[in-house]
Ligand SMILES: Cc1cc2nc3c(=O)[nH]c(=O)nc-3n(C[C@H](O)[C@H](O)[C@H](O)COP(=O)(O)OP(=O)(O)OC[C@H]3O[C@@H](n4cnc5c(N)ncnc54)[C@H](O)[C@@H]3O)c2cc1C
Ligand code: SF4
């Protein structure tokens with residue numbers, strides 16, 4: 009879907025905004041060229057919107073000056089990291105300033121003695137992980153987009169990933185953050201120490217706020233020692249139910265897996281069609297698990313997990329000790345996403361989360377919904393934390409199929425909430441799920457959230473139109489611009 | 495165009511190309527990565543944006559190195575999209591008069607082109623050399639913003655024989671391309687000697703012309719088609735088992751773009767062999783490795799464009815004391831076209847490459863594309879690192895000679911640029 013019908017143009021009286029922004033960040037880092045604005049108007053939802061300006065600040069002070077200018081002029085500002093978000097958080101829906109954090113890309117320090125690191129918000133996660141691992145340290149949050157997403161985007165979405173089952177999510181690793189409020193003030197949350205209970209925990213409020221409360225510019229992150237050894241296991245099951253039961257059994261101990269991923273039958277079929285990989289015939293579910301620690305502990309852990317799988321009726325269990333062979337097993341998991349694309353270029357990808365013990369009911373319920381609605385639904389993801397990617401596949405050329413897929417997903421949300429789960433484990437609400445917010449969050453809680461938003465951003469200039477549905481729009485006259493596009 | 499639209503539709507905007515695109519990794523701007531380029535081209539097709547100078551800059555800035563295609567989860571054919579975008583821009587904005595003249599008037603005419611290069615060579619001797627980025631594709635020298643590499647006194651196609659009879663077992667035709675012909679004729683000669691040593695039947699069609707890479711890059715599909723037809727006629731005049739290339743860019747263009755340009759699949763593209771692929775596949779290894787440590791740089795067009803990584807390494811491993819450098823597959827930074835992308839991008843990539851070479855500790859760096867050789871020589875010279883840059887085939891030739899009794903081994907450094915053998 010395209011959010012603009014024609015090329016937007018600034019009315020003359022706003023023209024000086026470019027000049028003012030250039031005055032703050034330097035001539036080459038602010039532009040109103042249509043071509044540049046188009047390039048920056050998308051994220052991984054594949055939606056497209058058009059900002060009026062693209063501004064690339066180089067430090068927190070510049071971010072502050074831009075925000076205070078925008079606040080004065082009532083011009084919306086949209087923080088954007090790598091634009092890999094899956095819920096439309098970075099889309100400049102109402103025109104205004106697209107604030108690209110790519111220049112804030114310095115790793116300021118890595119301190120092995122304190123096991124902390126200080127990074128700027130635009131640092132690419134994968135580059136940071138590589139830098140700390142070179143020093144024998146480990147930063148566990150590991151979304152599948154780690155090669156290109158930014159740490160600022162991770163904070164804003166509270167990104168998760170493969171290692172959450174054992175190591176937690178982004179929020180668990182942020183000791184302190186430097187953030188710029190919509191008025192332009194720079195604040196510092198927390199203290200950077202491992203423990204601190206002085207005053208409200210503002211950091212926790214800002215993390216996961218999807219760029220609606222502040223722009224992160226820097227973070228002090230907690231590191232842990234890099235596990236000495238990682239062992240991998242791949243187990244295949246005849247039915248999804250067997251696989252899910254095995255996952256629940258593994259995750260409930262006695263050894264906490266480092267990763268625990270599941271793939272269902274349709275996912276496996278797509279992967280097979282994409283690349284054979286030699287998965288056993290008749291496999292309707294596959295579990296991929298890892299155990300880490302000193303070599304003996306990792307090996308013992310993986311043996312326990314293999315045992316659990318056999319007890320649940322696994323048809324085949326592989327536990328290679330060779331790293332190259334283990335990498336091959338991971339290729340199966342990595343192929344899941346491209347494989348689904350090659351089967352069906354369009355899909356609605358949701359990341360629901362249920363208490364782990366309810367996983368069997370979730371898989372059963374989703375299968376029923378898919379069968380009743382006549383839709384193809386592929387489920388795979390982080391079984392260890394009950395966080396499953398539910399992919400409803402459809403043909404873009406067939407509007408009926410699309411609406412069936414949409415209805416199916418709504419049913420899945422209802423099911424998830426009935427099971428005591430959450431409609432988004434890690435991708436956030438953004439624009440894509442705004443209309444479902446009230447399905448999960450109560451009226452009072454939403455009112456409180458809105459009050460917090462108003463307190464920090466009374467003019468609704470920071471990432472407007474995200475999280476909350478039908479947030480009253482600032483009218484065109486009020487903002488002195490006619491640039492709100494259909 | 496339908497095919498292109500389908501490719502455009504398949505890009506999910508996931509952003510993964512940001513992890514590898516060499517131009518993006520230097521500028522960190524969304525305008526300099528596959529996703530941004532695709533989004534812009536889509537907007538142009540929808541009529542929301544026009545074929546402006548800025549659009550030209552953004553779409554010409556792509557190296558068409560195909561690196562992004564290697565990681566793209568949806569397998570988007572970015573090279574096809576960028577090519578279509580350039581052709582559209584060329585149609586809407588027109589080419590400059592100089593480009594038209596060169597692409598349509600000079601390139602298809604071998605002798606005229608020879609004369610033009612000879613003139614450029616005279617100019618080179620008279621005028622002081624400028625410090626600007628060297629051109630990867632010789633036909634772009636009229637662009638004026640780049641320095642021209644030192645041109646050889648006599649083009650290879652003038653000095654090398656047209657036919658060498660071999661043992662009658664395997665017959666190939668050899669395609670040189672502008673860089674081997676005018677800048678590095680000694681590499682062309684080395685390829686011929688290596689093939690000759692093994693008794694391969696060689697045809698070097700003298701009617702071959704520029705492969706058309708720079709012409710395509712500028713979006714002039716009609717002129718590229720004319721060149722493709724001439725080359726197809728030249729290379730297919732005799733029935734051959736393979737067409738051998740010493741230039742990764744020429745090979746990629748023939749393999750990837752000729753089917754469309756000639757409007758027929760198969761035959762010629764299927765016979766494309768890089769010289770290292772050919773050695774590895776057909777010539778056996780009766781050589782004796784030389785004692786020098788040699789490392790290898792992957793030309794983008796060979797590794798990411800055609801997926802060839804094994805054969806050049808195998809050839810070098812069997813011919814020398816081979817060491818792998820870190821990030822061997824990273825672009826050397828010599829973009830193909832007019833380089834509206836800036837010289838600093840090129841230098842930043844070049845400097846990273848120089849670091850990889852330095853830390854590999856190798857005495858010699860080999861690669862498989864004359865464009866990369868030019869860039870590596872330029873960047874190593876700027877960094878003051880005295881590591882000679884050669885084509886992998888030259889290393890193989892030396893090791894082969896070493897394997898024969900009675901041949902003295904001459905180390906690289908003391909081999910003059912005019913290492914053209916008197917055999918021919
Ligand atoms: C292939 C693929 C796989 C993925 N896998 C996972 C996964 O396994 N787990 C997971 O959790 N997510 C995953 N994601 C989603 C996405 O990568 C994460 O949400 C990531 O954290 C977004 O980072 P970004 O830099 O791309 O942010 P963007 O997409 O640019 O922005 C996301 C949101 O954060 C805001 N924002 C960005 N930077 C800042 C800042 N400095 N300050 C304030 N707000 C900011 C934006 O306004 C927007 O609302 C995946 C995405 C893709 C495309
Ligand atoms: S990696 Fe492929 S699908 Fe993803 S944004 Fe780049 S070109 Fe598009």
Ligand code: SF4
Pocket residue numbers: 514515516517518526527528531555556557558559560561562563572573
């Ligand atoms: S072909 Fe190369 S330069 Fe062009 S977008 Fe892909 S990775 Fe970037």
